Amino acid sequence: MSATVVESLRNELADAVVAEGDPGYDEARIVYNAMIDRRPTAVVRCRSTADVATVVRAAAESGTDVAIRGGGHSVPGFGTADGAVVADLGGLTSVEVDPASATAEVGGGATWGMFNDAAGAHGLATTGGIISTTGVGGLTLGGGIGYLARGHGLSCDNLLAAEVVLADGRVVTASADEEADLFWALRGGGGNFGVVTKFRFQLHPVSEIFGGPTFFELADGPAILEHFQEVARTAPREFGGFPAFQIAPPLPFVPEDRAGEPFLAVIFCYNGPAAEGEKIVQGFRDVAKPVAEAVGPMPYPALNGAFDALVPPGLQHYWKATFVDELTPEAITVHMQHGPLVPTVNSTVHFYPINGACHDVAPDATAFGHRDANFAIVIAGMWPDPAANTANTAWVKDYFGAVEGFGQGGGYVNFLSQDDQPQAPVNYGANYARLREVKRAYDPDNIFHINQNISPAA
Structure with missing residues (x-):
């Protein structure tokens, strides 16, 4: 069967097909999450919509699984599969x-x-x-x-x-x-x-935003999380920042003797006048003194790429996620028990606010199933050493098990792992x-x- 579908694809797409045994096959089958090691029958480097249609038809007619790879960031590695034909969209980037x-x-x-x-x-x-x-x-x-x-x-x-x-x-x-x-x-x-x-x-x-990271002592974490929740409720919609448990990287603005320690960070983004953004940042400073910060005006694309170096291709990934209505004092206590145990500088926990304009859309207007949630939380386990897989996966699972009961049930599908599939009804929510x-x-x-x-x- 695999030989038949490869032959069919080669007849139509020629050099776009990289099959098992071809030069470059091992490079073509790699995905972002190095924990995923799959051997597809072929990877087809699509250069047009017609190429994609050809792959889909050939896979369906031959009874071969088809996997779709866009950016390749899927934590469960859904951009590949053993024995599948991969439609790689890397040529469709206009x-x-x-x-x-x-x-x-x-x-x-x-x-x-x-x-x-x-x-x-x-x-x-x-x-x-x-x-x-x-x-x-x-x-x-x-x-x-x-x-x-x-x-x-x-x-x-x-x-x-x-x-x-x-x-x-x-x-x-x-x-x-x-x-x-x-x-x-x-x-x-x-x-x-x-x-x-x-x-x-x-x-x-969206041109120049006011933003960047600020690191606070873990002892100030509960107060910062409580303040963040109030800011998320009341701040102008131009505010789009979020808190995170994060080990401080060795960056110029981080005191040299504090790099490598875990902190409660806040990543600021204010898409409006810098003076208004500065007022929001100062509100957090009034709650607790930052250990380090690098906040100021910058182009929006600069903020969007600011943390790319922490998550290069080739890390091991295991994530869990939950939607939350409120960060209750009890929930914050549990987060403060597990978040500081973040195992590597690559791993993190983010608390994204999804109110404001997200709540303007009716729950049934799109398929997104958790419109009433105020926060989307992700426990993103990422690390370079496969030898740490058991220990670091356990950190993610233990953390999620401790906070799951504070959520709505279900999590954001882009943040889930392969073993979350049985929870599809609650992950996709009301729709x-x-x-x-x-x-x-x-x-x-x-x-x-x-x-x-x-x-x-x-």
């Missing part, structure tokens, strides 16, 4: 910005760094991720949480249209006016319904039943199942 309409057309393999550089040249942006090497596609399809969410909604809230390769190889455009059910499902339902080869986004004025109906309409045979999978309705 970003075309129309400043007159404040929109952008973005290829399905583009990263947020590419997006932000192109849009930022015009003083524009839309909600993206925290790391610039993250793929635009995967982040958007799962919802899209980032610095600009309180002001401009999730990434999926800014999606205007999508070009989609369906399970039968057909190519359609999904928008509010065309394939409306599919468009609804794409905005939070992940990669379950097709391969998005092009996105069209609404952009917003899961409708998602199953749309899945039945567009992918009844579950061709697209290498993801946080939604089973088709019976």
Whole structure:
């Protein structure tokens, strides 16, 4: 079977196909999470929507699994699988910005760094991720949480249209006016319904922001978390910062004798006048004296890429996530017990505010299923040494087990690991039943199942 599908693909796509045994195969099969070591039948380096359609049809006709790789950042390694054909979208990275309409057309393999550089040249942006090497596609399809969410909604809230390769190889455009059910499902339902080869986004004025990291002593952590919660409730929507448990890297603004220690950090982002952003930062300083800080005006793309060096390709990854209504005193106590045990400088715990503009969207207007949550928390275990997998995975699991009861049930699908799949109904939240109906309409045979999978309705 594998020989047949490879032969079929070579006949149509020639040198775009890298099969097991070919030169460059081991490089082509690598994904971002080094804990994932899979041997696909072939990796196809797609250069067009037509290439993607060819891969999907060939996989379906031969009964071969198909995996879709956009930015490749999937923690569970969903961009590959043993014996699968991988449609690698790395050749679809164009970003075309129309400043007159404040929109952008973005290829399905583009990263947020590419997006932000192109849009930022015009003083524009839309909600993206925290790391610039993250793929635009995967982040958007799962919802899209980032610095600009309180002001401009999730990434999926800014999606205007999508070009989609369906399970039968057909190519359609999904928008509010065309394939409306599919468009609804794409905005939070992940990669379950097709391969998005092009996105069209609404952009917003975002040029220089006021932001950067500040590190506080762990002893001040409870007070900082309480203050952050109040700021998230009351601050202008231009504020998009978040707290984090983080080991201080050896950076010039960190006292040399404190590098390597864990802190409660706050990453600031204020998309408005610097003086207003400074007032919010000063409010945190009034609660506790920072140990170190590097806060000031900077281009938005600079903040989006500021932490890339902490999460290079090739780390081991294991994550857990939860949605939360409130950071109660009891929950903060538990976080303060587990967060400071963050095992490496690469690992972290983030508390993202998802109120403001995120709450302006009706719960059933998109597939994103946790519109009423105020915070999305991720325990992101990342480390370089495979020998530490057991110990560091245990840290993530123990931490999550201790805080899970304070959440809504379920977590943000872009932050989940492979063993979270059985929780799909609560992970996708209130819209899961409708998602199953749309899945039945567009992918009844579950061709697209290498993801946080939604089973088709019976």
